[in-house]
Amino acid sequence: MKMGWRELIRMRQRFFLMAIVTTLIVLLILMISGLADGLAYDNGAVVRNLPIEQVALSKDAEGQLTRSFLERTDQPAATEALGVQNMVLEKQNGTKEDVTVFASPGDTRYGPRQLAKLKDGQVLVDTQYAKQNGTKVGDSFTDFRTKQTFEIVGTVTDGRYSHAPVVWMTLSTWDDWQQKMGTDYVSAFISGKPIKTTLATYTKQQIVEQVPGYAAEQNSFQMMRVALIVIGSLILTAFFYILTMQKMKQLGILKAIGIRTRTIGQGLVLQVFLLTVVSFSVSLLLTWTVGQLLPDDLPFRFEWTTSLLYGGLIIVTALLGGLIPLRALKKLEPADAMGGMTG
Known part of the structure; x- marks a missing residue:
């Protein structure tokens, strides 16, 4: 865990840029969710x-x-x-x-x-x-x-x-x-x-769901939200995979001196978790603020339950994606990572 935290601090500029990208993706998901909830409420208010x-x-x-x-x-x-x-x-x-x-x-x-x-x-x-x-x-x-x-x-x-x-x-x-x-x-x-x-x-809920246009409208927004969650997870997975591949030599040295793969993996998971949680928290605050500033005639509705649900999905999918580089890390041989052996 300490290794992952220290790397976050030393490479803060790189992680900061990734946090901005993640925040924007999550913000887009929450804004679309707010618009979908607002339209759903407005449709049968x-x-x-x-x-x-x-x-x-x-x-x-x-x-x-x-x-x-x-x-x-x-x-x-x-x-x-x-x-x-x-x-x-x-x-x-x-x-x-x-x-x-x-x-x-x-x-x-x-x-x-x-x-x-x-x-x-x-x-x-x-x-x-x-x-x-x-x-x-x-x-x-x-x-x-x-x-x-x-x-x-x-x-x-x-x-x-x-x-x-x-x-x-x-x-x-x-x-x-x-x-x-x-x-x-x-x-x-x-x-x-x-x-x-x-x-x-x-x-009453069944009557609301049968309001003309309700189902088609909500299905369209649901597809957008799912697509954005998948895209955000893939971006995070690609980022940490590339980052892990770039430092294979250093990771090989760590394994050579006796640091277990599990310890290195815990640091990587910590980085993914912190990055997504911080990005989600910032996005949640921005979405709530925007919801307070928008005019009443705009069908936007901030729902804590929906926002936390999609935030949780983003964090879970990001963590699952972050486990992919661990396979390469587990198969890593210290000698190969440091340049290989001939003869």
């Missing part, structure tokens, strides 16, 4: 924040709220009806935007408490959407299809679905809106307890 355990949908909906069409007569006991549908709203300045409508009873147990104060035709909008678009309480907008007008009377936090802003309304307003489209349905029945029904039931 409105569902994640509902205090529910189970959701009942029509069997052909395949877990997607906007594909489910249920009759109110199918409502199981101890559940609450939920309406979900996409809307193209037309603002007073003529611009059109896509939003997702969520509707709950005025006396809802699971939706925003502000719904109890809403009158027919009044709605709540996502706080971030209001900030980005200059929308304020008192403004109104029109549904592009039915030309029905709605008044904004408040805002809700974390109200996004499939990366689109969410508009909350009461079921009475929902019913008026649906009648103008010639329909009369709700999308789901929700409860804080397991639902006894013949309908298809899903957990």
Whole structure:
């Protein structure tokens, strides 16, 4: 161990450059993880924040709220009806935007408490959407299809679905809106307890995972993270392998004077461990700092659990890669390393 530590100090410039490269790789992995976690949360934030355990949908909906069409007569006991549908709203300045409508009873147990104060035709909008678009309480907008007008009377936090802003309304307003489209349905029945029904039931997490685009988005980010971990591990392995090969003569002398291969190997493993741990710690601090400085409308979410998980994977894979040069070190003959013997 002491030999490895002394070499780190004597060759600090070389190891410092390698630490910078490792830090940048780990930083990239953590930043991508933060973006993936942020997008995953943003994609189904409105569902994640509902205090529910189970959701009942029509069997052909395949877990997607906007594909489910249920009759109110199918409502199981101890559940609450939920309406979900996409809307193209037309603002007073003529611009059109896509939003997702969520509707709950005025006396809802699971939706925003502000719904109890809403009158027919009044709605709540996502706080971030209001900030980005200059929308304020008192403004109104029109549904592009039915030309029905709605008044904004408040805002809700974390109200996004499939990366689109969410508009909350009461079921009475929902019913008026649906009648103008010639329909009369709700999308789901929700409860804080397991639902006894013949309908298809899903957990809250399953509903989030079925949000359009969620799986493809997360799979893409997962491939990026795995690729970066492999690349980072290969870079560290190559660095320590080349470094070990360059000092074979010195290592041969050490073996010739009686220092065991195990002792030399412990020093090498110590170097790999310290380099990756320090690089990961610096990257973790930088990622957390960046997460605090980024604007709220950017879907970036720093998760300690995810960051520590990928940091641990990087350290483990780097240590495994660092063991590769030990094979060459074990086969090393002191005489060959010092120039060989003739005759």
